[in-house]
């Protein structure tokens with residue numbers, strides 16, 4: 440099989456993340472190995488099973504927020520953080536089936552977009568969840584063409600909208616960079632060292648630990664709803680498998696925050712292996728409801744179109760450096 444083209448990788452990242460999210464959702468907070476116990480043989484079918492309040496193929500908040508970011512980038516022609524924040528607020532107010540604790544508190548605080556996350560972090564000191572990492576696939580595709588520093592910077596700004604802890608920004612920045620490398624046809628695992636050098640020095644060591652070649656999710660010191668083990672687990676799943684399907688299965692089998700770990704894994708594995716590696720039996724059932732946006736539900740065709748438009752990048756690179764969230 441020939442290497443996937445850049446557009447196939449871009450679609451793989453965005454659709455692959457959504458598929459991982461929908462596939463993992465019914466197993467959230469379940470035990471290790473639950474997916475393989477139910478579906479022992481890869482490729483047998485029926486895995487997009489629904490459950491836990493989710494319909495078969497229904498994507499959760501991870502993909503819903505990712506789509507909100509993507510549509511803001513397209514409609515604004517670049518990164519307009521207040522617009523992204525407004526879309527998040529509109530969505531949160533429509534009572535989505537699931538929403539992260541930090542995200543909900545920040546979006547519902549009534550504080551302005553450039554202060555809400557920081558104020559929440561000041562009061563709570565807990566804001567290193569994986570809730571910014573989980574929605575990064577489209578923005579990672581969108582900013583990839585601008586190079587490492589620009590894509591990592593955009594990732595930090597988008598993460599900072601809901602997460603006041605710099606740890607969440609840095610993890611999201613690393614994911615953006617690894618997807619950028621994969622889209623170019625290079626090996627993201629070989630790019631980890633370079634990405635770590637671009638991480639804020641105060642956060643480098645912790646990411647170096649979870650991204651090390653010998654790290655295993657069993658070594659995690661936090662629940663995988665935190666940003667470090669979530670990213671580490673996704674990179675581990677990519678490193679220890681050869682196919683998209685196997686990577687996502689491995690991610691869900693870790694248990695815990697299965698939809699998000701699989702969404703992050705799916706973004707990476709989709710970018711590496713391309714959209715043709717994402718099983719059609721999984722994309723057929725995929726659908727992304729958008730609460731607060733007129734009852735719209737995106738199917739794989741709409742999501743693929745969005746991904747292809749993301750791959751074109753910003754019309755004008757200058758509009759990607761707007762107002763900065765205050766520290």
Ligand SMILES: [Mg+2]
Nearest residue numbers: 499500501698
């Ligand atoms: Mg979710």
